Amino acid sequence: MDERTIISSPDGVEQARLAALAGLGILDTPAEREFDDVARLAAAALGAASAAVSLIDADRQWFKSRHGIPFAETPRDVAFCTHAVASQALLVVPDAAVDGRFAANPLVTQAGGIRFYAGVPLITRSGHCLGTLCVFDPTPRAGLSPAQETVLRDLARLAIDLIESRRLRRMGEIAAKVVEATSDAVLAVDRAGTIVYWNAAAEGMFGRSRDEALGCDVEIIIPARHATGHRERFARAAAGGATRLVGTSLELVGARADGTEFPIELSLARWGEGGPDQGFAAIVRDISGRKALEEERSRSQAFLDTVVTNLPAMLFVKDCRTRRYVMVNRAAEAVLGRAASSLVGATDRELFPLYGEAYEQRDSEAVAARRPHVFESVFVRDDGEAVHLRTTRSLIDGPDGPSQYILGIAENVTATRRAEAEVLRLAHYDPLTGLLNRASHGERMERLLRESVPFAMLSIDLDRFKAINDQFGHLVGDAVLRQVGERLRRRLGAADWVARLGGDEFIVILTGGSLRDRARAESEAIIGELAEPFVTDHAVAHLGASVGVVVVPDDGTTTEQVRESADLALHRAKRQGKNTVCFFNAGMDRAVRDRRTLENDLRRAVESDGIALAYQPVLSVETGQITSAEALARWTHPSRGAISPETFISLAEESGLIDRLGDQLLRRACTDARDWPSHVRVAVNLSPLQFVSGGLVGRIRSVLEEVGLEADRLQLEVTEGLMIRDVERTFGQLEQLRGLGMQVLIDDFGVGYSSLSYFQRFSFDKVKIDKSFVDTIATSHTSRAIVQSVVELGRKLGMGVVAEGVETEEQMRLLLECGCTHLQGYLFSRPIAADAIRHLLARDSGSADHTVDLATTGVRRRGS
Template identity: 70%
Template sequence: MDLSNAPSIPFSEAGRLSALLDLEILDTPAERDFDELTRLAATALGVASSAISLIDKDRQWFKARHGIPFTETPRDVAFCNSAVASRDLLVVPDATLDERFSSNPLVSQEGGIRFYAGAPLIATSGHCLGALCVFDPVAREGLTEAQRAMLMDLARLATDLIECRRLRNMGEIAARVVDATSDAVVAADRKGTVVYWNPAAERIFGRSREDALGRHVDMIIPARLAKDYREMFERATAGGGRGDLGGFVEMAGLRADSSEFPIEISLARWGSGSPVGGFAAIIRDITARKAVEREREHTQSFLDTVVTNLPAMLFVKDTQTRQYLMVNQAGEDAIGRPASEIIGHTDRELFPRNGADYERRDSETIASGSAKVFESEFIRDDGQSVHFRTIRKVIDGPDRPGQYLLGISEDVTATRLAEAEVLRLAHYDSLTGLLNRTSFTDGLYGLVRKGEPFAMLSIDLDRFKAINDQFGHPVGDVVLSQVADRLSEAVPQEGWVARIGGDEFIVFLTGAQLRERADELASSILNSLADPFPTDRVVAHVGASIGIVLMPQDGSTTEQLRENVDLALYRAKRMGKGKACFFNPEMDADAQDRRKLETELREAVERDEIDLAYQPIFSARTGQITSAEALARWTHPDRGPIRPDIFISVAEECGLIDRLGEQLLRRACCAAQSWPDHVRVAVNLSPLQFHSGRLIETVRRAIDSSGIRANRLQLEVTEGLVIQDVDRTFQQLEELRALGIQVLIDDFGVGYSSLSCFQRFPFDKVKIDKSFVDEIATSRTAKAIVQAVVGLGSALGMGVVAEGIETEEQMRLLIEGGCTHLQGYLLSKPVSAHVFQQMLARPHNFGIKATRAA
């Protein structure tokens, strides 16, 4: 394509986007010609990746791509956006050295773009649609003149493909429309020989396509009118006689059986000149319309009397043909069509969706012989819904008794809308439009009462509270609405969706093979909800957990089913985020056992039986004990030792965590008071202790009652805590710091917080999670993360504690890496308060200095 003569137009982003939309190429499936072109560009220029990039309003979308795993990017990171702006070849030898692109995430990520070249796609309209781009993770000198010319040639070829594709599609659409139209479409060459004859022409003139093609157009003209018709056709072919072009002219047509009938004909030229070209005609059979017009003339005096000053919609139909004979002005306004489009047609012709039902009501009225009242919803052509209350009555006409069906319709839309809104508020959720909790309960009872098998999926969103806390409820509402849309799309016709709580949804599925279909549906929902949720402010990430029960296998009453689906959901959450779990009887046994364990834990807390063990933390520089982490321990008289992760989670769930936390904090402070003055005690805090509002007072009482100096108490918080109710959390951490207490961040590296938390609060120490320590000797990634955390701690003046050390090699690497403190079974397991007191009495370094020396 030669664009040397393409118009040079002033830049208009609106015009450019309009030109791009007119091509109807965005979000279309892959096409071989485009894919081969991108592969050719990558091969010819020796790069890893290439693409035909189209720049939409807010994104860059790839019509074809080679060596690129994704189909689009935000526009603000697209290199091709610069090529579009410049409308010239853009070459970036090394993006990391180019201030326009060096901070671009497509450049800064691992394996990011180093070399880039993009040639603009200039359409014949003069607008730039995007670019043919090539790029590579390796920088290069640039492009030779031959390569630059090749890339520009390939871009012109890509633009040709785009525009030819549009023309090809338009031709296909036009051909289908002409074949489907009810009007005859006939084309003839300059000599009058028929060269095109559509299916409607076959039907109207009674001649097959094979019979018509190649014959003179005179065959559709009555002999008495042949001379006048030929002159009209010749003027149309030559371009003269505007009265014969564009509009419709009433004529007489001739069928194959020699019968004449009224037609409307409109002519247009085709082709650009001799010997190519001729005329085309659109021809309509207006026999039925003419008959209706004659009938209308006979009844005009009657209609004038009926419609005078009538404010309601009034219509009259013929009781035999069911065709409309009259519709007044109020009727035109109500239906949204002029009377000319209604009269002479039946309800089946006018309203394909509901016409049969309207005719059934007419038949009931005709058969009854008395007035009948009906009410229905009518959808206008503009999509507006109108509710009519219609009285139908048969009346006599001038030709026969019961000739006409008279209808008077009252618009009751406002009344019905008000009633529908009351009903909607009673049964549907106002935010999402899904069924509400009341409808869910009624539906569940109904299915159980009928004994109909079904699957019930209980869906609980993950991390939704964090979204509300961080970004506010308006963003949360947008996310909930999008969740509802995705659930509605995922659930088949045999199911329905309800929102029963803030971020809780229920899906019902009926039919056969419920287990298999419920499993597939759960996977589909989890995949759908794992995708990002774009909002005006942020892109949110949620995810979900799903519990599933089957009726009647998992319960035959609503109470059993709801209890069991909650157990399945609870198990899904314990399995990790983004999981689905079917109920099984073992869950019920687990739940009973857990309820019993909760009762026993309450008794143990009441008797203050939860003890502490102390795991020493050593200085990497001196090898001496500097502090100890207080770890909760519970030895059950029958069950034996209960794992902390089990009884702590039970305490959090049943509301015991505040009291248990207060007991353990007081016990740890009292024990530490007897230790040497330089040895501190570290106590873990549950996130729920921050929510109660009593944490600061609890800590202050523990310090006061034990007599320990506040700076000898260390409180450990998990990384995940800092994203929950951010402002309130950091406010409480500041209050704890004001008391003189040290604050540590635990399990760093495995949560969801960002480095911005260190800007909000200066932690005293950061503890590297055991998972990185386990792999430091075998994983470059783990080692790099440890080094990064150590560097961060050094720069911010924080101590760095490595926990979970189990081998000499781990300890050596952590010391060499710069960790300031060490903790783990290699050095000491958690011990009782008495044993720890003995360890403090005999100075030793547990081999740490020897390791440093080695």
């Protein structure tokens, strides 16, 4: 049976499902991190090779996100997820090869094909099943445990929330753009009647710029003779009393800045959800022209009919009770591809069987909302052309009573989809918290600096926020960030502002007097407020905050200086402990600034391949010959001179340069060693952070192939600290490297987190005794005992033992007595350049006279 037959039904359920899926506008969209995270987490949580957020279209299965899947879609008739969509229930296939539904499926029969599958349907709040969150594996499994099934269902709910919130977010962005671009004046006031929003059309209509209007009483647009009556009506409406202003369109008289009056049509709606954070929004239209026509010709109705009929935007009117079309204009005929005579008198269910139910549902939502309702969808004409429509539905009064009709105005926004990137770029507010975003904050701060306005900047970083995301998920994390924004916003004065720069980073700007005192008081109050529990729908989260404070102009006069000073102060606050406030202090933060300068210099040095190598020989006790040389990184700063490796290697690790630097040094060491005698190996030190990405083995293999050095001539030195970071991951990579033929040495043994269990897990080729024990071997019985123990352990485990840091003949004699197999140190050679080590090795391998005699307690260099 064809898979499509499984979920098709005469009542059009499948067609409605496909329409709902298309209406989301998600098919064939670029990858998005939130969805990718869901697939990755599903695979990790269930231990599966592959996972996907799968959406079932009419003819295909398309992956919004995928993990471990090399293709983006499959034909629908081979998709496992089709069955899960049909049943709208969890589908688990323990072994597809023995399941009659799937045994012959090409996704199963191909090499490495699907054997195990589990999928949870993705069902929207409206009941439409869009697809599944699924995991699958090339190995059969017994099924899912209850815990695994719970995890998969939870992640499926997260996926469907992401899908639906994505649609709502796009709607909000588009609505904001329309309001700003409309030719009607749009303004909003708070409960006190203060203007808090003023669009471009309002500027032209009332002759007042946005800056002039914001913060003023709304009475600036009302003629003085009407002010008293306005105050009484507004106060009654603000207190929640009955008013005819809200929900209807009224003809009133407006006043321009120059005192002239003109007739306006006003539509008023409440905004906010109670409390102080609410008010009224108004759409105002200048009806001077219409009034002039009424006075001159008494033909206002004919004029309105003409305007509506020829309006460029699609316009329709429906009876609110019967939902039958009463009127459509010419633009509607053109967009829908049908004549007005075929539309008027019919309902959406009768006209558009596939979409009618959804259209009428939106009508119901507009009626329930009692305010303009905006929705975007895709309409497919009879000729097959798809048109993106953004429709605003509003209730309007009729001759038989209030809210008799539904007025719809639809715009063709197909071209808008192509301009979404520009719309986002122009957005001024953070979509999650509603606070100013980074760009808007930067513009405002630059204006303050340009106008020499003193201000204090509080740079706030949330403590433990990453743990909340990891423990409860991004849904809870987003809810916490929204509450953080609300708490910060409540503390602000009229001239202050708060911005979210991204992640868990917030900025508060204070202006006015007593900036230092106010900044300290506000910082401490903010820390106190953010320490209070955050109650969300899914969990109760606990946070802390660190605050770095700068006062302008004392701590900077340019954007770069202010940001750097705030960053340094915040860095010190976090270093001193959680819930701490630190003001910028030039002296205390100088070391951090210096380290950052050094980091920038190191970055340039790495980019120019300016880190050099020196080589220190390692001698065999048995033969006295050099058997290997350790490659040691050296950096000579142009003004500071030689920089300690301990300093610049740790700096490379902190700044994310270690992988690139490590690859450069490995390539140079292998290139130099290629010209050495074949019995001499080169030893390269590895940073623990080079193991984190998981790509180290492949990079080392590529370098060896590129340079042409045999793998058995490369030694890799790792420290004990590497093992405690991620034991399983570390030993797995070390085994792969050993499998390629390289030797692995454990360096600095005995001074870190020594554990004999390391030697049970992995057979190291050599163990290097730390220099601290060699330094005191002649004076400390403990050091000598430790060296003897390590030597004995190495002998029994078949490992070589290298003593590093040998500087005196007495140290050498004692190390020989203990039984060390290899020696390294200044007694034999300091680290030397590549040319010098090449000449030394040529002499050492060319004649026995150039070896070091280690058979006696003294050192004798023959032929030197």
